[in-house]
Amino acid sequence: MSDAKKPDHVRLFIPGPIEVRKEILDEQARWMIGHRSSEFEALFARVQPKLRQVFYTNSRVYVSTSSGTGLWEAASRNLIRDDRKALHLVNGAFSERWAAVSQANGKKVDVISVPWGTAIKPEQLADQLKKESYDAVAIVLNETSTGVKNPLEEYVPIIKQYPDTLILVDAVSIFGGYKIDFAGLGLDMVITSTQKALALPPGLAFAAVSDKALERAKEVPYRGYYFDLLELENFLIKNNTPSTPNISLMFATDKQLDYILAEGLEARFARHEQMAQTVRDWAVEAGFEMFPEKGYASPTVGVIANTRNIDVSALNKFLKGHGATINNGYGKLKDKTFRIAHMGDASVAEVEDLLKTVSQFLESVPV
Numbered sequence: 518m519s520d521a522k523k524p525d526h527v528r529l530f531i532p533g534p535i536e537v538r539k540e541i542l543d544e545q546a547r548w549m550i551g552h553r554s555s556e557f558e559a560l561f562a563r564v565q566p567k568l569r570q571v572f573y574t575n576s577r578v579y580v581s582t583s584s585g586t587g588l589w590e591a592a593s594r595n596l597i598r599d600d601r602k603a604l605h606l607v608n609g610a611f612s613e614r615w616a617a618v619s620q621a622n623g624k625k626v627d628v629i630s631v632p633w634g635t636a637i638k639p640e641q642l643a644d645q646l647k648k649e650s651y652d653a654v655a656i657v658l659n660e661t662s663t664g665v666k667n668p669l670e671e672y673v674p675i676i677k678q679y680p681d682t683l684i685l686v687d688a689v690s691i692f693g694g695y696k697i698d699f700a701g702l703g704l705d706m707v708i709t710s711t712q713k714a715l716a717l718p719p720g721l722a723f724a725a726v727s728d729k730a731l732e733r734a735k736e737v738p739y740r741g742y743y744f745d746l747l748e749l750e751n752f753l754i755k756n757n758t759p760s761t762p763n764i765s766l767m768f769a770t771d772k773q774l775d776y777i778l779a780e781g782l783e784a785r786f787a788r789h790e791q792m793a794q795t796v797r798d799w800a801v802e803a804g805f806e807m808f809p810e811k812g813y814a815s816p817t818v819g820v821i822a823n824t825r826n827i828d829v830s831a832l833n834k835f836l837k838g839h840g841a842t843i844n845n846g847y848g849k850l851k852d853k854t855f856r857i858a859h860m861g862d863a864s865v866a867e868v869e870d871l872l873k874t875v876s877q878f879l880e881s882v883p884v
């Protein structure tokens with residue numbers, strides 16, 4: 518490859534962090550402003566309505582200087598009373614970890630667990646809710662380890678039969694690539710972080726929170742300090758945050774949200790589904806199978822079963838020479854699967870280009 522053609526960086530097709538456009542990276546190089554200044558309040562006030570649009574809520578979106586994991590802790594700690602229980606839906610590594618976070622915060626947890634690669638079915642949830650009452654159901658909408666999208670919209674009417682049960686949603690690896698209608702569905706907390714489908718650098722996490730969830734938090738005496746939702750609320754109404762936020766990333770967020778809203782949310786979601794379908798079609802064509810059970814494959818991360826037993830490390834080495842990288846499977850699925858993240862600002866053409874390069878590699882190895 519000639520130097521002129523040599524890519525200047527490796528484009529990330531891993532499920533976070535992902536490729537961030539240079540223009541957005543550059544926003545982080547602005548001069549600092551004080552976080553108690555009127556300039557910061559104006560920045561916060563500019564970002565807030567845009568975040569609310571993307572979350573489909575009119576109430577509030579908290580800004581946390583942490584990764585998404587911090588807001589797992591916020592949800593578990595603030596919204597589950599000590600003498601009550603939460604129900605965690607577990608079908609992969611991230612949903613498993615959120616249940617562990619609840620337990621690490623001293624909360625009592627029940628789990629509905631299904632094999633990796635499958636989704637939790639609405640009937641399983643309905644059966645469990647008949648047996649026991651819960652303060653909250655914790656759902657990982659998009660299991661990044663397996664590429665399964667759980668049927669959130671089907672869960673909601675089932676959980677709504679129990680008005681005391683809050684609906685908590687981890688949307689970390691899907692938010693910005695799929696419509697999550699916070700107000701329309703009547704969700705209580707939806708969590709995401711910047712480095713996945715929002716196509717921003719890592720370092721901030723966002724959560725839409727319902728009035729009902731805040732009422733619940735008032736009944737929990739030990740909500741911790743850094744992730745106390747009631748404190749986040751006290752500052753949000755003043756267009757601010759309790760402690761010093763990642764101001765540079767707030768600048769980048771402000772600009773990226775303009776870009777996202779200019780594309781149009783519906784168009785953005787359609788592009789994600791198109792990228793996902795491109796990967797699914799290619800996988801079958803190339804003699805692989807998708808890892809998720811049929812009908813539940815994610816719109817943002819393609820997890821492909823390595824049924825051809827290819828050397829995924831060799832594939833990734835080849836890809837890096839072409840300026841791209843994918844992931845070789847999560848945890849126990851390492852090398853048994855590989856993961857192609859098709860999220861953020863990537864175009865269908867860019868995904869097609871990547872797949873073309875993967876096909877070139879496959880032609881060089883025996884079937």
Ligand SMILES: *Cc1c(COP(=O)(O)O)cnc(C)c1O
Pocket residue numbers: 533584585586587611657659660661687688689690710
């Ligand atoms: C990446 C991810 C997380 C963890 O988010 P961080 O921002 O890395 O803390 C949680 N849940 C899901 C589904 C994820 O994909």
